[in-house]
Amino acid sequence: MKNSVNRMIACIFVAVCLVASPAIASAENADQAYRKARDNYHALQNSSRKQMYREQWERVYSQFESVHERFPKSKRGADALYMCGKTTAGLYTISRIKLDAERAVALFEQMAGTYPDSSLADDALLQAGELLENALDNKQRAYIIYDRLVKNFPSGDMVNKARARLTAIAGYAPPPEMTAVEKVARKADRSSVSPSATPADAAGGGSLTAVRYWSNPGYTRIVLDVSNEARFSTHYLVPDPKEGNHPRIYIDIENTGLDERLREPTIVDDGLLRQIRTGLPQSDKVRVVLDLDSIGDYKVFPLNDPWRIVIDIAGDKVPELKNREAEITALPDSAGDAIARVLKDTPKGQQPLHIPKVAASTSLRRIVVDAGHGGKDPGAVGPNGILEKDVTLKLARALSAELTRQIGCEVILTRNGDVYLPLEERTAIANKVGADLFVSLHANANHNRKAYGTETYYLNFSKNDKAAAVAARENGTSLKQVSDLELILFDLMANAKINESSRLATEIQEGLVQGLSKKYKDIRDLGVRQGPFYVLLGATMPSVLVETAFISHPREEKRLTNSAFQKSAAESIARAIKNYAVNNKLIAAN
Numbered sequence: 001m002k003n004s005v006n007r008m009i010a011c012i013f014v015a016v017c018l019v020a021s022p023a024i025a026s027a028e029n030a031d032q033a034y035r036k037a038r039d040n041y042h043a044l045q046n047s048s049r050k051q052m053y054r055e056q057w058e059r060v061y062s063q064f065e066s067v068h069e070r071f072p073k074s075k076r077g078a079d080a081l082y083m084c085g086k087t088t089a090g091l092y093t094i095s096r097i098k099l100d101a102e103r104a105v106a107l108f109e110q111m112a113g114t115y116p117d118s119s120l121a122d123d124a125l126l127q128a129g130e131l132l133e134n135a136l137d138n139k140q141r142a143y144i145i146y147d148r149l150v151k152n153f154p155s156g157d158m159v160n161k162a163r164a165r166l167t168a169i170a171g172y173a174p175p176p177e178m179t180a181v182e183k184v185a186r187k188a189d190r191s192s193v194s195p196s197a198t199p200a201d202a203a204g205g206g207s208l209t210a211v212r213y214w215s216n217p218g219y220t221r222i223v224l225d226v227s228n229e230a231r232f233s234t235h236y237l238v239p240d241p242k243e244g245n246h247p248r249i250y251i252d253i254e255n256t257g258l259d260e261r262l263r264e265p266t267i268v269d270d271g272l273l274r275q276i277r278t279g280l281p282q283s284d285k286v287r288v289v290l291d292l293d294s295i296g297d298y299k300v301f302p303l304n305d306p307w308r309i310v311i312d313i314a315g316d317k318v319p320e321l322k323n324r325e326a327e328i329t330a331l332p333d334s335a336g337d338a339i340a341r342v343l344k345d346t347p348k349g350q351q352p353l354h355i356p357k358v359a360a361s362t363s364l365r366r367i368v369v370d371a372g373h374g375g376k377d378p379g380a381v382g383p384n385g386i387l388e389k390d391v392t393l394k395l396a397r398a399l400s401a402e403l404t405r406q407i408g409c410e411v412i413l414t415r416n417g418d419v420y421l422p423l424e425e426r427t428a429i430a431n432k433v434g435a436d437l438f439v440s441l442h443a444n445a446n447h448n449r450k451a452y453g454t455e456t457y458y459l460n461f462s463k464n465d466k467a468a469a470v471a472a473r474e475n476g477t478s479l480k481q482v483s484d485l486e487l488i489l490f491d492l493m494a495n496a497k498i499n500e501s502s503r504l505a506t507e508i509q510e511g512l513v514q515g516l517s518k519k520y521k522d523i524r525d526l527g528v529r530q531g532p533f534y535v536l537l538g539a540t541m542p543s544v545l546v547e548t549a550f551i552s553h554p555r556e557e558k559r560l561t562n563s564a565f566q567k568s569a570a571e572s573i574a575r576a577i578k579n580y581a582v583n584n585k586l587i588a589a590n
Helices: 002-045 054-070 075-095 098-114 121-135 139-152 159-168 180-191 324-330 333-344 388-406 423-432 465-475 479-491 498-517 554-560 563-583
Strands: 207-216 219-226 232-237 248-254 273-282 285-292 297-303 308-314 366-371 410-413 437-444 454-459 525-531 543-550
Touching (some): 002 054, 054 075, 054 388, 054 410, 098 121, 098 139, 121 139, 121 159, 139 159, 207 273, 207 423, 219 273, 232 297, 366 423, 388 410, 388 437, 388 563, 423 437, 437 563, 454 498, 498 543, 543 554, 554 563
Parallel strands (some): 437 543, 454 525
Antiparallel strands (some): 207 219, 219 308, 248 285, 273 285, 297 308
């Protein structure tokens, strides 16, 4: 009997160990993976040379991201997500690209929201607030974040710092929420006032709700968000040196009111655009004035869903980011030698983040790769629930690595995480950084699940209903709005580099089909097409949109999620871009 009891106890002990061991092993694996990522992060922090390379930051980011994705419910999962934000914030201190700061803010907010019980949640909110306040100059949103920290983490070790910041930027506190009684009173007040006294109401509820911009001394894009579609007119005032007047552009928007928050001027002072002013020359008309330091050319066009007006301004001088070689040459000898030493120590296959070393005969220096969709915009959804935004991000990362390896140029991703970017912001990034090529990656979709294949687009009039349908899906618009957009393209064609874009699209389409056909069956060549795509509008460099495969087709959906297929596609596209560069004498043949 005693032996039976012992055997039973032994069996129970073994069973408990078998059940517990996966959890123990999982915890050990999480700790081990996190420590490895953390060690690489510290190695990056201790090397000023490594910090010069975006690839180094992205490698560390990917390691922390992997820990978070594999162990989302563990303490290390929370720690890793926090470090994703910290790594991205560190990248911003080197790149000074505001998109990097915005990504870091989104990651910190995600971490605090997902892991409110983590001891790092209040640290994450404090860093998000500091980035908003200092890097992005969005003090109102920073105030909201600090206030959230104080209210949600009153016992946290960051609460005193947050309170200090709330005091410092108290003037940016949002107005308090109205009570139900106040809302009724406000409504009664409005109903008793004549329509002419309330500009927004006079415009049928339409108003200018936001002014956004992306800028540098050689290029600036301004976007005016208007709640309703409205007629507008554009005017240019020539400079008058005798009167001390600078050049100005102003846009009058009919039947539109002005949001109270926009009455104060927006100071830019980027060397091209001095400030943005708004006013009401009439009760039902908004005027937006752009005070300029200089101007080379400008284009104005509307976009739909949501309706907004886009103004692209080109300066009369070359963007600074295009002249890194000249900048190095112009530096004092000691500074030039120091930078030369950094360039000499470039790790194999990587290029500096800020000052890439490029041969004198090379004019292909910087490529922007755009992962389609993201954040609240999932893109197309496959039959098994795969999201286009996830597939395109992995493709973009793979293409970035291949372009660096095969060509050695600098590669900038419009997004390196699951964040939402308006379509107009994507080409604005490419224009702002002085990119030489812009490649937007997508996964196609069709109501017919049997449709499959690869096709590449460049900006032009849609020549058939199929191309128009693809443009409508990627733009998030209707077919009628695509037709209306074609009228706008007349004014944009001169600077859109259509011929170069056509050659680039042809090279990529042929290279992608040939490269994938060597490893996969049933690769259908759907050819090169033309279409009015919002994401390509206003690009000042050759630009294309690649529909890699149909996520709506079960076989191609499965391929799109396969890392080997992603790598093959990236290799093929990079090789095609290299061929394009060689054929157009952008880089040497060898």
